[in-house]
Amino acid sequence: xxxxxxxxxxxxxxxxxxxxxxxxxxxxxxxxxxxxxxxxxxxxxxxxxxxxxxxxxxxxxxxxxxxxxxxxxxxxxxxxxxxxxxxxxxxxxxxxxxxxxxxxxxxxxxxxxxxxxxxxxxxxxxxxxxxxxxxxxxxxxxxxxxxxxxxxxxxxxxxxxxxxxxxxxxxxxxxxxxxxxxxxxxxxxxxxxxxxxxxxxxxxxxxxxxxxxxxxxxxxxxxxxxxxxxxxxxxxxxxxxxxxxxxxxxxxxxxxxxxxxxxxxxxxxxxxxxxxxxxxxxxxxxxxxxxxxxxxxxxxxxxxxxxxxxxxxxxxxxxxxxxxxxxxxxxxxxxxxxxxxxxxxxxxxxxxxxxxxxxxxxxxxxxxxxxxxxxxxxxxxxxxxxxxxxxxxxxxxxxxxxxxxxxxxxxxxxxxxxxxxxxxxxxxxxxxxxxxxxxxxxxxxxxxxxxxxxxxxxxxxxxxxxxxxxxxxxxxxxxxxxxxxxxxxxxxxxxxxxxxxxxxxxxxxxxxxxxxxxxxxxxxxxxxxxxxxxxxxxxxxxxxxxxxxxxxxxxxxxxxxxxxxxxxxxxxxxxxxxxxxxxxxxxxxxxxxxxxxxxxxxxxxxxxxxxxxxxxxxxxxxxxxxxxxxxxxxxxxxxxxxxxxxxxxxxxxxxxxxxxxxxxxxxxxxxxxxxxxxxxxxxxxxxxxxxxxxxxxxxxxxxxxxx
Numbered sequence: 001x002x003x004x005x006x007x008x009x010x011x012x013x014x015x016x017x018x019x020x021x022x023x024x025x026x027x028x029x030x031x032x033x034x035x036x037x038x039x040x041x042x043x044x045x046x047x048x049x050x051x052x053x054x055x056x057x058x059x060x061x062x063x064x065x066x067x068x069x070x071x072x073x074x075x076x077x078x079x080x081x082x083x084x085x086x087x088x089x090x091x092x093x094x095x096x097x098x099x100x101x102x103x104x105x106x107x108x109x110x111x112x113x114x115x116x117x118x119x120x121x122x123x124x125x126x127x128x129x130x131x132x133x134x135x136x137x138x139x140x141x142x143x144x145x146x147x148x149x150x151x152x153x154x155x156x157x158x159x160x161x162x163x164x165x166x167x168x169x170x171x172x173x174x175x176x177x178x179x180x181x182x183x184x185x186x187x188x189x190x191x192x193x194x195x196x197x198x199x200x201x202x203x204x205x206x207x208x209x210x211x212x213x214x215x216x217x218x219x220x221x222x223x224x225x226x227x228x229x230x231x232x233x234x235x236x237x238x239x240x241x242x243x244x245x246x247x248x249x250x251x252x253x254x255x256x257x258x259x260x261x262x263x264x265x266x267x268x269x270x271x272x273x274x275x276x277x278x279x280x281x282x283x284x285x286x287x288x289x290x291x292x293x294x295x296x297x298x299x300x301x302x303x304x305x306x307x308x309x310x311x312x313x314x315x316x317x318x319x320x321x322x323x324x325x326x327x328x329x330x331x332x333x334x335x336x337x338x339x340x341x342x343x344x345x346x347x348x349x350x351x352x353x354x355x356x357x358x359x360x361x362x363x364x365x366x367x368x369x370x371x372x373x374x375x376x377x378x379x380x381x382x383x384x385x386x387x388x389x390x391x392x393x394x395x396x397x398x399x400x401x402x403x404x405x406x407x408x409x410x411x412x413x414x415x416x417x418x419x420x421x422x423x424x425x426x427x428x429x430x431x432x433x434x435x436x437x438x439x440x441x442x443x444x445x446x447x448x449x450x451x452x453x454x455x456x457x458x459x460x461x462x463x464x465x466x467x468x469x470x471x472x473x474x475x476x477x478x479x480x481x482x483x484x485x486x487x488x489x490x491x492x493x494x495x496x497x498x499x500x501x502x503x504x505x506x507x508x509x510x511x512x513x514x515x516x517x518x519x520x521x522x523x524x525x526x527x528x529x530x531x532x533x534x535x536x537x538x539x540x541x542x543x544x545x546x547x548x549x550x551x552x553x554x555x556x557x558x559x560x561x562x563x564x565x566x567x568x569x570x571x572x573x574x575x576x577x578x579x580x581x582x583x584x585x586x587x588x589x590x591x592x593x594x595x596x597x598x599x600x601x602x603x604x605x606x607x608x609x610x611x612x613x614x615x616x617x618x619x620x621x622x623x624x625x626x627x628x629x630x631x632x633x634x635x636x637x638x639x640x641x642x643x644x645x646x647x648x649x650x651x652x653x654x655x656x657x658x659x660x661x662x663x664x665x666x667x668x669x670x671x672x673x674x675x676x677x678x679x680x681x682x683x684x685x686x687x688x689x690x691x692x693x694x695x696x697x698x699x700x701x702x703x704x705x706x707x
Contacts, residue, residue, distance in 0.1 A: 245485020
């Protein structure tokens with residue numbers, strides 16, 4: 001515990017204190033700089049905390065919340081494994097001869113608990129004894145007890161390690177670690193599409209499988225496998241960051257896509273658009289003028305490599321997907337308008353054989369009469385979207401953006417500074433969860449290498465490249481939608497909901513900072529604030545670019561001289577740590593967990609024009625094995641299930657307020673009132689949407705990136 005530098009209970013700007021008090025603040029910061037430092041060697045060009053300071057570690061109550069999520073996760077994990085074994089028993093062994101085996105296995109699978117290893121060891125022994133008594137004719141099945149024993153022992157080891165070291169034990173231990181021999185992995189191969197749905201034994205059904213079938217939906221596929229869902233994911237899914245408007249000409253600084261540039265890679269035409277829409281009056285020029293043409297171009301995956309995993313080669317693609325906002329969509333779409341998918345090309349360069357254009361009606365020469373290649377094309381786009389999500393939209397543009405800000409704040413803002421007081425709830429546990437990530441997620445053999453397609457070196461390069469390209473002002477909700485050319489898209493649930501939150505955050509931050517800063521002069525004279533700005537922008541420290549409201553000082557360092565711009569900066573930090581992160585984190589299990597619709601890996605090369613897919617069951621060749629699928633959504637359930645606190649509420653006990661300055665508490669009350677009204681508005685909007693979009697509900701957003 002660091003000594004307090006001032007007896008005053010209220011935060012104070014340094015220039016408003018006595019020389020002795022300022023000296024005490026400087027001493028406290030000197031101590032802080034021994035705990036908070038940077039490293040850049042793990043991810044090239046990405047500053048991270050060099051250590052895990054004691055004040056940043058998970059609290060006991062946070063870990064208790066994680067346990068509450070982990071226990072049902074582990075139970076589902078065990079049940080799914082048991083079901084796979086039971087299926088193997090039922091298919092391989094004659095029932096009449098194995099009644100004792102069935103009874104022993106039934107007792108084992110239904111009563112086995114990771115919490116009672118001694119009792120369950122007896123049950124396991126009884127099961128093995130019953131197998132040993134099998135007639136000589138079944139000697140070929142002697143591998144089975146060994147495989148089962150390995151599974152059970154592996155599950156117990158995972159749980160024991162979790163109790164000792166926390167949730168990252170699960171991130172490092174997987175089902176295939178328990179079955180790393182060829183025979184054992186045979187249990188983990190899908191025999192039908194239904195096997196993927198059957199993995200959800202005792203966990204809540206994810207949103208993508210729980211969607212109520214509406215009268216306008218096709219009856220032959222699950223809603224999450226239909227074209228409307230594929231389009232809707234781009235505006236209300238797990239990753240809404242990739243959609244760009246197609247424009248006639250791109251202006252300077254814009255991130256929209258010029259039609260001519262798109263056509264150089266993907267030869268879309270009026271005929272193609274009209275062939276899908278069934279309307280000869282709609283041209284590309286008309287669609288662009290009406291702000292109806294949009295694209296997701298995954299060029300960032302061009303050149304990335306996929307590695308071989310457990311003896312199976314995995315594949316990647318850098319697809320381009322074209323969409324049209326249709327205010328009067330055809331049957332099979334929400335009647336009030338939808339983002340209709342038009343075409344998919346599974347490479348950056350068109351090739352009539354190797355990389356043709358697939359459409360939902362086989363009208364562009366893809367040789368896809370039964371539309372199963374269209375199904376696989378949608379799957380591949382979703383996989384690549386998930387890859388970009390995990391590496392960039394989630395990890396890179398949220399976790400790794402906030403982490404160096406935490407370090408800089410503690411190094412430059414003393415404990416008495418009002419800005420540090422404001423930001424601390426939004427920094428809580430971020431360094432700890434990121435520390436876990438570098439030891440479990442983005443490490444060889446870790447979660448990303450297992451569940452996400454690219455080789456770990458490609459993933460790291462993707463993160464580093466995106467970080468170098470990230471610009472502060474361009475990612476503000478005030479600008480990002482316009483720059484991407486999606487500000488005039490008729491319906492965009494994430495954009496429309498998140499703007500409500502952004503307005504409330506800016507109002508709150510502005511009111512708070514104006515309690516302490518009377519004018520721009522106070523901003524200019526705050527040496528701690530200026531030190532923080534320098535550290536945020538210096539290439540030696542955080543190295544953030546694109547803070548265009550800063551000015552150069554006499555010493556060449558970046559300085560801030562505007563209270564309004566300070567409000568923008570601070571509001572953006574709180575927004576990133578809260579609503580922005582929530583939009584990509586808490587949608588994972590609900591919208592990324594059913595593998596035939598969304599996964600993180602591709603197990604067969606993208607289909608070409610000559611590729612033949614005769615049945616839906618043949619599509620399984622592209623999907624991950626059951627062990628990877630189970631591990632993937634188990635990890636997503638863990639991340640989507642932990643919410644330490646609620647956005648805008650800074651204490652668990654309202655009788656012990658976080659802000660003790662009497663001038664601030666009314667501002668917090670006003671923020672909470674704004675958030676309550678936003679909650680009502682979003683819930684009202686969700687009643688008329690094709691599916692609910694809950695990921696910007698204030699009640700479902702935490703204050704910080706803590707998971």
